Amino acid sequence: MITKLKLEDLAVRRGGRMLFEGLSLDLAAGEAAALVGRNGAGKTSLLRAIAGLVGLESGTIGFGGAEAAAARADHVHFVGHLDGLKTARTAREELDFWTLWLGGTEAAAREAAQALELVPLLDLEVRRLSAGQRRRLAMSRLLAAPRALWLLDEPMSPLDSTWRERFGAMMAAHLAGGGMIVAAVHDPLPIPARILEIGA
Amino acid sequence: MSRLGALLRREIVLAWGRGGGPLVSVGFYAGVATLLPLATGPEPARLAAIAPGAAWVALALASLLSLDRLFERDFEDGALDLLTLSPVPLELACAAKCLGQWIATGAPLALAAPLAAIGLGAKPDLAPLIFVCALLGGLAFAFTGGIGAALSLGARRGGLLTAVIVLPLFVAPVIFGGGALDSFANGLPWRPGFALLGAYAASAVALGPLAMAAACRNALS
Numbered sequence: 409m410i411t412k413l414k415l416e417d418l419a420v421r422r423g424g425r426m427l428f429e430g431l432s433l434d435l436a437a438g439e440a441a442a443l444v445g446r447n448g449a450g451k452t453s454l455l456r457a458i459a460g461l462v463g464l465e466s467g468t469i470g471f472g473g474a475e476a477a478a479a480r481a482d483h484v485h486f487v488g489h490l491d492g493l494k495t496a497r498t499a500r501e502e503l504d505f506w507t508l509w510l511g512g513t514e515a516a517a518r519e520a521a522q523a524l525e526l527v528p529l530l531d532l533e534v535r536r537l538s539a540g541q542r543r544r545l546a547m548s549r550l551l552a553a554p555r556a557l558w559l560l561d562e563p564m565s566p567l568d569s570t571w572r573e574r575f576g577a578m579m580a581a582h583l584a585g586g587g588m589i590v591a592a593v594h595d596p597l598p599i600p601a602r603i604l605e606i607g608a
Numbered sequence: 609m610s611r612l613g614a615l616l617r618r619e620i621v622l623a624w625g626r627g628g629g630p631l632v633s634v635g636f637y638a639g640v641a642t643l644l645p646l647a648t649g650p651e652p653a654r655l656a657a658i659a660p661g662a663a664w665v666a667l668a669l670a671s672l673l674s675l676d677r678l679f680e681r682d683f684e685d686g687a688l689d690l691l692t693l694s695p696v697p698l699e700l701a702c703a704a705k706c707l708g709q710w711i712a713t714g715a716p717l718a719l720a721a722p723l724a725a726i727g728l729g730a731k732p733d734l735a736p737l738i739f740v741c742a743l744l745g746g747l748a749f750a751f752t753g754g755i756g757a758a759l760s761l762g763a764r765r766g767g768l769l770t771a772v773i774v775l776p777l778f779v780a781p782v783i784f785g786g787g788a789l790d791s792f793a794n795g796l797p798w799r800p801g802f803a804l805l806g807a808y809a810a811s812a813v814a815l816g817p818l819a820m821a822a823a824c825r826n827a828l829s
Binding site: 456459460461462463480481482484485486488489490491492493494496497501505506508509510511 | 611614615621625684685686687688690691694696828829
């Protein structure tokens with residue numbers, strides 16, 4: 409379990425353009441950060457950099473003493489626009505596979521499906537799900553495989569108002585349990601969060 | 609079930625789910641094998657001489673067909689991102705994907721290879737060796753092909769680029785496998801060629817995943 413996320417003097421360059429420089433953030437267990445900024449400012453790139461998918465131009469990312477590769481392997485969730493779901497497979501197959509891959513149990517997957525009201529959808533192919541249902545299926549991984557740090561890329565965008573509220577409660581419960589959240593958002597998060605402006 | 613076992617199963621199911629991809633490869637294989645006698649003339653003596661080699665080259669080409677989607681699909685839908693967030697090294701995940709490719713596509717092609725060769729006029733007693741060579745060669749094709757598929761990630765017309773990258777890597781198994789079959793057909797020692805084919809497949813299995821994982825990381829960043 410990691411209990412800290414420390415970004416120090418981060419700079420990320422994409423396609424020859426410096427997206428941001430000198431970015432720092434210190435997040436402790438139970439805290440959330442909201443990344444704001446215009447389109448293309450580098451919010452997604454910062455999330456991908458924390459997940460270890462994008463290289464840094466300079467700066468360091470610390471996970472409270474844990475080795476970065478080990479921390480990412482076991483303690484980091486990444487839910488973005490691309491949800492990794494195969495349209496030809498059923499929701500159940502996809503939930504079960506990703507739960508196993510990310511280190512969750514079958515029982516936890518069942519519970520997550522119930523919490524996100526996915527049970528009646530589980531036998532449908534992913535291609536039959538609406539955008540909001542697909543996002544809920546992707547979010548079910550967050551509950552099915554407990555990991556400390558959630559990296560969320562505009563998690564609310566395809567959700568209706570009921571589910572935005574419920575997802576807010578889900579995030580609050582995660583923080584109350586000692587988790588951390590870094591989310592790229594356009595609308596304010598429904599939980600208390602540090603605002604970090606990117607590319608200002 | 610272990611993570612890698614689940615990934616392997618998923619790969620095989622996905623390969624067969626895409627409109628029966630392996631069957632398309634087998635159909636392509638049958639098509640190429642049928643075209644050859646039309647081009648070279650149908651005299652049995654000439655056909656029988658080139659049958660094992662022709663069946664073998666057609667196999668290499670058919671193995672190329674399904675390669676372009678091996679990593680591309682996961683790259684486009686974000687699954688490759690998630691595959692990195694696991695205690696399983698990306699190298700092993702790549703190996704599991706190639707193994708799935710071999711089982712889903714290489715094995716049906718290996719079953720079709722003796723039929724194609726005999727159809728072209730090869731002696732039936734060649735069939736077992738053709739099958740084993742095709743199975744072993746398929747392993748080499750899957751693991752070297754994976755390197756090309758990973759390297760061409762994100763490129764426009766990635767499938768064509770994969771073929772251009774991979775065909776030079778197919779030279780060695782085509783020479784060794786074709787040589788072993790030719791020697792066997794002519795009553796010469798065939799074991800050296802077969803052993804070299806096995807060695808090439810083994811080194812592809814050992815080294816291919818390192819190159820694939822590096823290429824995937826590069827494409828994601």
